[in-house]
Amino acid sequence: VTAEMLQSGEWKTAQFKKYNFEALGVPPLGGHLHPLMKVREEFRQIFLEMGFEEMPTNRFVESSFWNFDALFQPQQHPARDAHDTFFLKDPSTSTKFPAGYLERVKRVHSVGGYGSIGYGYDWQIEEAEKLILRTHTTAVSSAMLYKLAQQKEFRPAKYFSIDRVFRNESVDATHLAEFHQIEGVIADKGLTLGDLIGFMNTFFGKMGVKDLRFKPAYNPYTEPSMEIFSYHYGLKKWVEIGNSGMFRPEMLEPMGLDPDVRVIAWGLGLERPTMIKYGIDNIRELLGHKVNL
Numbered sequence: 001v002t003a004e005m006l007q008s009g010e011w012k013t014a015q016f017k018k019y020n021f022e023a024l025g026v027p028p029l030g031g032h033l034h035p036l037m038k039v040r041e042e043f044r045q046i047f048l049e050m051g052f053e054e055m056p057t058n059r060f061v062e063s064s065f066w067n068f069d070a071l072f073q074p075q076q077h078p079a080r081d082a083h084d085t086f087f088l089k090d091p092s093t094s095t096k097f098p099a100g101y102l103e104r105v106k107r108v109h110s111v112g113g114y115g116s117i118g119y120g121y122d123w124q125i126e127e128a129e130k131l132i133l134r135t136h137t138t139a140v141s142s143a144m145l146y147k148l149a150q151q152k153e154f155r156p157a158k159y160f161s162i163d164r165v166f167r168n169e170s171v172d173a174t175h176l177a178e179f180h181q182i183e184g185v186i187a188d189k190g191l192t193l194g195d196l197i198g199f200m201n202t203f204f205g206k207m208g209v210k211d212l213r214f215k216p217a218y219n220p221y222t223e224p225s226m227e228i229f230s231y232h233y234g235l236k237k238w239v240e241i242g243n244s245g246m247f248r249p250e251m252l253e254p255m256g257l258d259p260d261v262r263v264i265a266w267g268l269g270l271e272r273p274t275m276i277k278y279g280i281d282n283i284r285e286l287l288g289h290k291v292n293l
């Protein structure tokens with residue numbers, strides 16, 4: 001029946017075939033999770049079954065204070081300039097920080113403390129107030145550790161996060177201006193580098209990745225730091241699968257954590273394992289053909 005038939009009255013004399021009530025409707029297309037979200041869920045289950053608590057990473061905008069200064073990353077570090085970081089225009093700053101903590105961060109950057117000589121530069125609050133798109137989820141890890149340090153009684157903690165991070169980098173077939181970072185953090189008294197190495201073997205072992213190798217590396221916020229490698233039998237070569245380290249005292253003690261509290265942490269990306277698992281060799285396929293990069 002059409003609108004014309006109704007208007008003209010033709011519907012009164014039209015011959016219609018018998019309605020077949022047995023006819024099957026068109027089967028609705030089933031939805032499906034995006035490959036990145038399927039792999040995210042696999043990692044989340046591994047963390048949850050190992051007793052980790054998920055961190056609140058549902059805010060992409062971060063202050064430079066929590067993303068860099070709290071992590072003892074100096075204000076003149078190249079990662080903090082507009083070539084690598086997305087700065088917000090409006091609002092451009094946040095000014096709410098815990099006063100005492102901010103003073104201790106300022107001091108440890110400029111004159112040192114807690115056994116450190118610091119960086120010896122004139123730390124500027126204006127730099128710390130700048131709002132950015134977080135460049136790593138470690139910004140949330142620092143806020144969680146600060147909160148842990150405010151507890152009256154220290155208790156060990158295991159946190160994880162899997163969420164988007166943003167870097168103002170040139171994009172190519174395997175790098176985008178944004179990607180997903182997977183991060184794990186374990187805080188306890190007396191943890192050692194051996195515990196970190198052992199835990200990496202256990203964690204990656206749950207994904208069938210064995211025989212890890214660790215290479216000394218540098219991060220502003222961890223000392224020692226190690227890149228993590230695994231032998232890829234398909235590619236017949238060692239591939240980097242993540243980065244790790246022990247958060248520095250210059251990061252932990254200004255928060256108020258006791259000097260004997262050690263925090264081991266590690267991170268990896270979500271895109272690479274997803275592309276390997278699903279045999280995707282161009283990151284554009286991961287984000288749909290519409291993404292003109």
Ligand SMILES: COC[C@@H]1[C@H](c2ccc(C#Cc3ccccc3)cc2)[C@@H]2CN(C(=O)Nc3ccc(OC4CC4)cc3)C[C@@H](O)[C@@H](O)CN12
Pocket residue numbers: 138181182183204207209219222239240241242243244245265266267268269270272273276
């Ligand atoms: C700017 O790029 C950063 C991203 C991403 C990354 C790197 C470091 C961290 C970190 C950290 C960290 C360190 C110390 C303390 C806290 C966090 C997080 C993500 C991956 C890290 N990478 C990466 O994921 N590679 C990877 C991971 C897993 C994998 O297969 C699965 C095991 C089965 C295969 C490959 C290495 C490279 O892909 C690298 O080119 C891209 N990296």
